[in-house]
Amino acid sequence: MLRRVQKTPSEHLKFRIELLLRYFSRRKGFWLRCILCWAIGCIALSNDEIMSYDERFQLRGDQKASEQIVLVTIRQSDFAMIYDARTNFLDNMSEVTDITDSFFWNKEIWQELLIKILRQDPESVGVTLYFGDNVGTLRLTNEEYRLFMDPRVVWASTTNSLERILTPIFTNREFNNLGNNELRRDEDGVVRRVFPQRQEMPHLVEKITGKKFPTTMAGLPINFRGSGRVFTQYSLSEILYDEVPYDAFRNKIVLIGAETSSGPVYMTPMGTLSRAEILAHITDTVLGSKWIKRLPFWWYAFGFFFLMMLAVFLITTYPQSVALFFIGWIGTLLAALSAWFFDTFFFWSPALSPFVLLAACWIIFIGYQATKIERKNFRLQQEQQYLQELEQLKNNFVSLISHDLKTPIAKIQAIIDRLLVQHHAEELGTDLRSLRLFSDELNRYIQSILKVLRVESRDFKIHTDVADINEVIEEALQALRPLAREKSIAIHTTLEPMFSLEFDTTLIKEVVINLVENAIKYTPPGGSIEVISEEAEEDVRVIVKDTGEGIKPEDMEKVWGKFTRGSDQDLRSKGTGLGLYLVKYFIELHGGKVKMESVLGQGTSVSFTLPLDSEIENEVMV
Template identity: 85%
Template sequence: MCWLIGCLALSNDEITSYDQRFQLRGDQKTSPQIVLITIKQSDFAMIYDARTNFLDNMSEVTDITDSFFWNKPLWSELLLRILRQNPQSVGVTLYFGDNVGTVRMTPEDQRIFLDPRIVWASTTNSLERILTPVFTNRDHNNLGSNELRRDEDGVVRRVFPQRAEMPHLVEKITGKKFPTQLAGLAINYRGSARVFKQYSLSEIIYDELPANAFTDKIILIGAETSSAPVYMTPMGTLSRTEILAHITDTVLGDKWIKRLSFVWYAAGFFVLMLMAVFVITTYPQSVALFFILWIGTLLAALSAWVFDTFYFWSPAFSPFVLLGTSWIIFIGYQATKIERQNFHLQQEQEYLAQLEQLKNNFVSLISHDLKTPIAKIQAIVDRLMTQHAQETELGQDLKSLRLFSDELNRYIQSILKVLRVESRDFKINKEVADINEIIEEALQHLRPLARERGIQIHTALEPMFSVEFDTTLLKEVVINLIENAIKYTPAGGQIEVISHESEEFVHVLVKDTGEGIKPEDMEKVWGKFTRGSDQDLRTKGTGLGLYLVKYFIELHGGKVTMESKVGLGTTVAFTLPLDAEEDEVLV
């Protein structure tokens, strides 16, 4: 479709582009070999005023034809002065035939008017019959047609080869044939009026010319009156003589406008369309638009340069139409495609959301249902431990049972926490508190576990101002970090908890002397239900602790970092902004 629209625009481009090209490039350099002689109506005023006493002012005469400018003595003098400078040829664009009646010529007149360098204009009547001038020689080889044809819109754009028996006037004065006899040839207009060297009749008669003004030149003689017919051209209105001068310049310089067949241009448009589609589908819209405009501008500039330099026509407007159409259609196609993908993604998201909700409901239901049996088990174990405190073996088993029930309870609590924080109505409730107090509370809860495992915990808590945060969540963060450090630190190891304050943040660090984490596992440990690759079978855990730590800290606008070296230990640190917003954060 894009290609068909481009070809349709190309058909219109062929009709109008020549006009636009000529107008855009303006006046060009013409051949210095061409000289125009313009006979004005005022040059014949004195002659006709003397003959026609009833005319008060010759400038008021409006019905003027070529015969008006016939005066044998004046023409004899004009041609004699021109021939004395030995021009290459002289073309008389005015028709002097039956319209001037019988012309009696002396031998001297015949020598001048029948000079082989002079070509007289012939024309045709309404019946397409050739009308020859009175100065036709015996061989009829000093004649040339001065016919100009208008296109349907009245503009003269082309010159048409004439019949074999009557060549065109330009062919006669240049001695060169038109390159084809089959169709009209586009005239390469070099500018508007007055681009050729021109002289008036009075300048010639009164010897006001520079020396050798006509030597080896091609002379075109025409007339200019207030009522003389003018022709519309791509460069504006021009006289018949000026148009013939442009044709002469085209023939002399072989400046005929060349072009390929429509098939070649259509094939080029197909390649251009493929290029545009590749750019549009490969690059982002802004980049693709830049390339499309750049390609169109480059083609237009190249087309203008080739036309002005080599007289070769290539389309300039229709490539823009092709590129613009390709842009609109394929951008629309991509937009439709993206919209369809978004629709499918939205459906898939809704499905996944339903599936996630179903999973959460299932886990929540199971977890809640397990809490009551575990609480009953723990209560019975506690009662049995009290009743059988003296029985060593049974007491040890009951103690192990209690420990396992506590561990199962922590797993269930971790799962419930994740479900709670990922629910849509989860809120953090901020209050002003001392972060060091939260750390001390967590340590008070975990020091017995550390002593049981033979691990020492040291603190370096810098006194700080109170900060606004959710105390429950931050306590959970500190407990998770210290509990992880205890879990992965061997007996005899040490844990250090540090807090300090900077200009904008509160910093808390938990250091241990445990086994450390492999570099490839550093990013994985923050995920949900994810643990180190070498810890799955060595230590127990849900893989939710660090996930909750990162989640809770980021809810407060803070950041969590980790540094670890295998065999030396791990340091986990988090920061909290001092200027946290006072409003509750809704997740």
């Protein structure tokens, strides 16, 4: 009695690991290519993360920004018109190369500007210019002090080269009306992110919005809504001369900036913007919680692995054209979804790197598929050569046996014929005639086998010639009429006169003989057979009708096979099952068709057609 061997869990684990190692070892070429494609995709992904933000913003263009944000821009030209006292100094302003924040300080102008803005009750006012030690000592009246210390006004602080915080002159005792206006550039000089500031000095945007930045060490990508034109802007002169709507600043967040030449503009994904415009974009991002979200790198790499496996499956399963269509469709779909998620949900997903991954999979695995096809073709050629040798050996064997049987059969028939002449005893004559009949039947079997071997050989050729189909039919019938008379079967012909055709007379004669011989075999004594030839529009049709028992419907297709006969004929009559196979084979060689119609108890009609416009070559290799 056999007992099942129990394995411990560790042995089961070891066995499964061994199976996996064997599997990967057998297909290491496939998996190494997969790993290479995945590595190329991950490398492209790392580059995509750095540069894709700029491209996304540029392709997206200007978007609708928050209407709660208003920009006030102090232009150099506007400031020149206001300061008549400095006219002589500003005549050559175009030659000034370093206009700093302090250039735009004038207590009276700023007093009037803040009065007109605060009069409309804004939510908050952020001054992005730094006014500290750079404007000197100021003396303020109580009214001026209350104006500049208004809790709605947030003044910009900055950081020097030693990272020491520099506070403006309007800092209150609680230091709660200050905000850092620092903007950091990336290594390529482009501003893309905003960084949370130290707790003792929050960012200017955090102060004017009352919202904190999400904490992150890597910086928060700014969701740029476009250029500076997406926000409502007013100039200093428009405000001072009351050229703005009466409610332009009501319940709004106002950012005041200026055109300076000390770091005048910043490079951003949307082009050059001023400090105030960038802070406006940050403010819009904070108000709408539009921070660009993204997953860790390994999540995208994990998704790339499944995308790679899908591409490999398509390439190795479907034809090249179908696989290329699906891969292109998948890449386009991913790019469209990436743009939609970025614009709608502010979620970043790679768009270019999936195309790189799919292209790498296509290039690498098309070569892999080509290598596999070459190996299969080589194996098929070897197998084909082996089968050809085997087929030739079989044909040689059967041909040798059949040929060697013909000689003894001919000798037996000659002895029987001599005995029939020499002996006239009735009993002996009956036996001799039976022997002669059986030898003829055996000879026909051998001849049929030789014909099949001949037509299936690779050097078989058909030789076409111009001849009259009716003459070929008459020649075939002349050879078969004695056989029909033995069974008292009448053969009638209805042959339509027609011009000559181009066909192989030997093969077509064999076709007619096989059809008529079959009709004689399966027609009872006293029956009749009709042979008809007629011309149609594009072909010639020959029909052989008999009055036999007919063929069952389920046998109509099987009788055309090699060594196949009707299911009820195996015991009633003898035959090789090769006659109709040869008929179909010879007719199709000529480009014609065969057709059979039969009704049980009434008879069978077999027809074949030959095309009038024959395009058969003089020699057809099979």
